[in-house]
Amino acid sequence: MFTPNHTNFSHPTFFLASAPGLGSAGFWLAFPLCSVYLMALAGNGAVVFIVRTEMSLHSPMYFFLCMLAAIDLVLSTCTMPRLLFLLWFDAREISFGACLIQMFFIHSMSAIESTILLAMAVDRYMAICHPLRHAAVLTNPVTVKIGLAAVARGVMFFLPLPLLILRLTFCGSKVLSHSYCLHQDVMNLACTSTTVNVIYGLAAIVLVMGLDSLLIALSYFMIIKAVLQLSSRRERVRAFSTCVAHLCVVLAFYVPLIGLSVVHRFGKNLTPLVHVIMGDIYLLVPPLLNPVVYGVRTKQIRRRILRCILHQ
Template sequence: MLAFNTTIFHPSAFILIGFPGMEAMHYWLGFPLCSMYILAILGNCTILFIVRMERNLHEPMYLFLCMLAVIDLILSSFTMPKMIGFFWFDTKEIEFGACLTQMFFIHALSAMESTILLAMAFDRYIAICNPLRHSSILTNWMVAKIGMVTVIRGFIFFFPLPFLLRRLSYCRTNVLSHSFCLHQDMMKLSCIDTTVNVVYGLFIILSVMGIDSLFIILSYVLIVRSVLSLSSKEAGLKAFNTCISHICAVLMFYVPLIGLSIIHRFGRSASSRTHIIMADVYLLVPPVLNPIVYGIKTKQIRKRIVKILHSTLRVNLLFHCKYPVISVQGNLS
């Protein structure tokens, strides 16, 4: 199982685990997981389709939402199919190189999602605190540049991680504690010094997610101050209501992320099931719930979804009226 390269031992494959103590339930856990994956695909594709078809939705807020949907689609596709295969077909092994690839994309895409959430907070800040300059500041070209910076930032910060993990020697065990590959999880299997990995991992968490979360908080402090300064409470509530869906997306992303980071670094006494649940919530829940939250809270998207459902229902009714099902009874002689 181990391949020898100079003084470094790399396992040919890692072994994934599901929920300890619930092995008998793994097959049945695959069904809700598969349903979540289908919901993530349908929900995010619906967001992309609606924004593309509706020209009045070609605004920064909805363009950032499309970027978020694309990131969630890719992220869920890098995690859920492998987990479904694990639960249904007991495919526990993942090759060393494949594990590094999955780990890199999980962390890089998470960084991209954090950047987009910051960009959406900036969009809400400009729209509420300086609405007259919103269209001149957040032009389509500026939105495109933010999208490019998002991708480049995610790749640059997390590109060293696979190489830092390759330099480690894995001579203890090759059993991971999750159903997917994470940097912290793989790093703990090493039997040599991991100080560089720990320091760099902490650096990128603080430099990416830490800075993003601070600027998001600052944006909402300024937004709340601007809303409270409005003479009309109704106008203030209406303005702040446009932020509710974004606040929900931020909480769904950052609360599990912060909890997972704290548990991995300081929660040594926490049970393995706690680690697994926090990681699953962090990776699986946002891609499923983000399109649902935005679909419910965003009036334009909600109206378009209702319109599509109404048109589909009307077409079905017209089809059945034009081609009714005729029941014929024959008499046997």
């Protein structure tokens, strides 16, 4: 029995948002979403496998790409199966503990992905602006250390979010705005003061995603400045072309993130369907697009994938 307003102060059960207004169409919507999820798994899994097994790809740029694919695998896997289960079986209930675990993985993985995107921007900056120092500075051991630092940063900044939720009391509606658990969404259901949650959540977002986006923009400003100083038009086009894939991935990550933040801050009067769609786009688009973009733009990965397909 669906009773979203029942009271449980210690361990409340939350109710995920399905696609309102779709009715039975939500059941059929799950099939294309399942296809998207399987394509994301196959694409990112292929990238991880190819980079790991192809010795010629054991360089910083491809290691960063492998990390990005691994993050997308974790992000999509911690959200999509639950969404499909919701649409097919109307299983909207999620326990308090499961909600906090999902919240931690979503926020921490997003932070790690943001850090890796920044590292890839620095890699492009070094390759274009300081090509002679690039190989000496960004070595494989340094790349591994950057990956470990990204994980530590994501955990350090976003582990407190579910811990801060533990101190809140929930005594009203338990219906979330999305088909998964986000800190700001769960926090808004509390009937006690959320000032600490608001301040810390905003600080974490600004110090991670906000700072990363500014540094990425600064990296590309310096890249553009250096490229425009090249005398040959052909050299300028070639230099810019090495950044196209990374720019597409950056936009695929930050545009839905900004859109979701705007909807949360200023979209209280919007229909629930808008919140659900923006939330699903935020978690579905990057895992699907990233392997496609790099598969198309990277010759080595494209050739290896074609070789695997043709040999089967």
